[in-house]
Amino acid sequence: MRKCRFCERPAIVRLRYANLPLCDEHFKKYYMGRIKKILDKHRIRGEILVAVSGGKDSMALLHALNEISKVEDSIGITAFHINLGIYDYSQKSEDVVKKFAKEIGVVLITYYLKKEIGHTIPEIARTSRRPPCAVCGIIKRWVFNKVAYENGFDYVATGHNIDDVSTILLKALLTQDIYTIIRAQSEFSPPKIDMKLVGRIRPQFYLSEMENRLYVELNNIPVIEEACPLSIGATTHKYRSIWDSILRMNPASQINLVRSILKLRSQMIVDEPQLVQCKKCGYPTESKAGICAFCRLMERVHRTGE
Numbered sequence: 431m432r433k434c435r436f437c438e439r440p441a442i443v444r445l446r447y448a449n450l451p452l453c454d455e456h457f458k459k460y461y462m463g464r465i466k467k468i469l470d471k472h473r474i475r476g477e478i479l480v481a482v483s484g485g486k487d488s489m490a491l492l493h494a495l496n497e498i499s500k501v502e503d504s505i506g507i508t509a510f511h512i513n514l515g516i517y518d519y520s521q522k523s524e525d526v527v528k529k530f531a532k533e534i535g536v537v538l539i540t541y542y543l544k545k546e547i548g549h550t551i552p553e554i555a556r557t558s559r560r561p562p563c564a565v566c567g568i569i570k571r572w573v574f575n576k577v578a579y580e581n582g583f584d585y586v587a588t589g590h591n592i593d594d595v596s597t598i599l600l601k602a603l604l605t606q607d608i609y610t611i612i613r614a615q616s617e618f619s620p621p622k623i624d625m626k627l628v629g630r631i632r633p634q635f636y637l638s639e640m641e642n643r644l645y646v647e648l649n650n651i652p653v654i655e656e657a658c659p660l661s662i663g664a665t666t667h668k669y670r671s672i673w674d675s676i677l678r679m680n681p682a683s684q685i686n687l688v689r690s691i692l693k694l695r696s697q698m699i700v701d702e703p704q705l706v707q708c709k710k711c712g713y714p715t716e717s718k719a720g721i722c723a724f725c726r727l728m729e730r731v732h733r734t735g736e
């Protein structure tokens with residue numbers, strides 16, 4: 431193995447997209463630097479609600495943001511976990527998040543979906559034609575925003591990584607899903623507090639799953655290894671596997687695809703979606719009928735008597 435770019439120690443990893451060999455210590459520094467750069471670029475200050483699923487991405491994010499908040503007085507963090515009611519998987523996820531938040535001394539808010547909205551994800555998904563992960567995404571987004579708004583948080587941070595984001599966009603390109611491309615989210619969405627919309631940050635937007643996994647291992651962070659049972663067979667998993675061969679040919683291809691789409695989008699003249707407050711819950715929606723996707727799902731659950 432080669433030497434670390436910044437010291438005499440042997441490298442434990444070579445980041446191919448940057449041709450950067452790094453030792454244990456310098457990899458951790460580099461990783462934190464990448465997260466810090468996103469926070470600085472968007473001048474993030476205030477209270478951040480960190481959405482933690484128990485998986486490696488968001489557990490790495492919680493650890494990194496906690497380290498940053500220890501030295502940055504202007505940033506405070508609270509961990510947030512939703513128990514989605516997905517059989518054993520949700521209990522195991524909750525346990526791992528609880529244990530880790532306690533270990534690093536971060537306050538954790540746990541939201542029990544069944545208790546708060548009366549239904550679990552499997553119950554809601556059964557009544558919808560959409561795939562379970564899409565249903566789950568709608569519910570999670572609504573809950574993150576509501577809990578953050580009601581508790582006075584400035585931002586919600588999530589653990590989306592470049593593998594997730596590039597796969598969503600690749601799939602959208604290959605299926606002519608223009609809506610997803612036009613609405614593609616970047617690493618930052620500003621708050622619109624008059625519309626009850628809290629800001630969103632995705633500090634690992636340009637970091638890969640491999641980098642998050644390495645950060646977790648080097649810091650001995652516990653994570654839930656198993657995948658959500660409802661996500662098995664999801665089409666995004668199939669699209670994800672395409673990247674292996676493309677990345678072998680061009681290690682920066684995921685980052686380049688995402689940057690290209692975001693750049694193209696910034697050049698397009700697109701009507702900004704008109705946000706209105708949902709007639710039922712009062713949270714923002716782009717729906718012309720004025721009922722948000724969350725409330726539409728809930729209407730369906732109640733109609734079918736789940």
Ligand code: AMP
Pocket residue numbers: 480481482483487488510511512513514567570587588589590594
């Ligand atoms: P996913 O939608 O499963 O790809 O997750 C994307 C991000 O949402 C994760 O990186 C977490 O930040 C957050 N997240 C997912 N599931 C949960 C959960 N049960 N509780 C809190 N945050 C979550």
Ligand code: FES
Pocket residue numbers: 514516551562563566567658659660661
């Ligand atoms: Fe949402 Fe699996 S975690 S469907």
Ligand code: ZN
Pocket residue numbers: 434435436437438439452453454455456
């Ligand atoms: Zn080094």
Ligand code: ZN
Pocket residue numbers: 708709710711712713721722723724725726
């Ligand atoms: Zn609503």
